[in-house]
Amino acid sequence: MNRASLHPMPSRPHAAPRRHRGVTLIELMVSLVIGLLLIGIASGIYLYSKRSYNAASETAQMEENGRFAIDVLTKYIQSAGFAMVDRTAPGAILPLEDKISGCAYGFVNASAPTALSDLACRTATPTGERPSASLFTRFETDAPLSGSGRQQGFGCTNAAAASKMLATGTQSYEVRSYFFVSRVNVQTPGGTQSMGQLGCVSDSTSSNAGVSGTVSLEVQPLVPGIEQLAIRYMAANGQFVALPTTPTEWSNVTALELCVLARSIQPAGNDTRRTYTDCYGSSITVAASESYRILRSTVALRNTAAL
Numbered sequence: 001m002n003r004a005s006l007h008p009m010p011s012r013p014h015a016a017p018r019r020h021r022g023v024t025l026i027e028l029m030v031s032l033v034i035g036l037l038l039i040g041i042a043s044g045i046y047l048y049s050k051r052s053y054n055a056a057s058e059t060a061q062m063e064e065n066g067r068f069a070i071d072v073l074t075k076y077i078q079s080a081g082f083a084m085v086d087r088t089a090p091g092a093i094l095p096l097e098d099k100i101s102g103c104a105y106g107f108v109n110a111s112a113p114t115a116l117s118d119l120a121c122r123t124a125t126p127t128g129e130r131p132s133a134s135l136f137t138r139f140e141t142d143a144p145l146s147g148s149g150r151q152q153g154f155g156c157t158n159a160a161a162a163s164k165m166l167a168t169g170t171q172s173y174e175v176r177s178y179f180f181v182s183r184v185n186v187q188t189p190g191g192t193q194s195m196g197q198l199g200c201v202s203d204s205t206s207s208n209a210g211v212s213g214t215v216s217l218e219v220q221p222l223v224p225g226i227e228q229l230a231i232r233y234m235a236a237n238g239q240f241v242a243l244p245t246t247p248t249e250w251s252n253v254t255a256l257e258l259c260v261l262a263r264s265i266q267p268a269g270n271d272t273r274r275t276y277t278d279c280y281g282s283s284i285t286v287a288a289s290e291s292y293r294i295l296r297s298t299v300a301l302r303n304t305a306a307l
Helices: 025-079 247-251
Strands: 101-105 135-140 163-164 171-188 193-205 217-224 224-233 255-264 275-277 283-285 292-300
Touching: 025 101, 025 135, 025 217, 025 255, 101 217, 135 224, 171 217, 171 224, 193 255, 224 247, 247 255
Parallel strands: none
Antiparallel strands: 101 135, 135 171, 163 171, 171 193, 193 217, 193 224, 224 255, 255 292, 275 283
């Protein structure tokens, strides 16, 4: 027998098995609650930020629509009364007498006119509509000539100016534009909305020495979200006058004060106001998150003998 077999080496004790401990139910529930709280806080911050962004964007768009409406009207008011030089006369023709006019309650049927009678003045505001004025402007322009600085003018619908033969035999062109506010249904991401809209009509009816041809009218929507247009007329003495009714009274107008009431097309989430005042001083009660803005501008007539 060898010595190794007489004295066997002691065996090493086995290490105790390591226990793999899991998560208790209480710990799991606490983790879930904390996670849900964090998700809720993050979602709340996101939704608030989105509402704030949408509200700021909608307010900016509403004010931009109002400014654009003012700019369009200003362009045509400042052009009103411009007359081309009659080459057979010793000097320039005076500004056109019937360069501008307006209606206190809008036109009869400017949204779908088929005759000039549709552009006559209404005598009252239709039931259910907001009171709004309308405006007519007229000026003369050149015919387009290639390679020269003269360009034919266009009406508010981008229609070509009407051909006009003066009594002296001089060929001219005339731009006639009618501006009005109407009610329309507009498709928006939030659904169909009924709102006001600034629109215009161009009259391209030819006129030869005062003899009118076939009536040619075109309609063009311009700016959505315009609920109201109010106009005040200023005389040469700087005083506001009542709505002129005769050519002489219109010829004495030297400036117009415009008031445009713009409305938000989509709900502006952070606007909590419920009452506004329109261009005529009347109170407006609005739905939740609906906003209005008033924009004003005074525009001087450039082509008037009174100046």
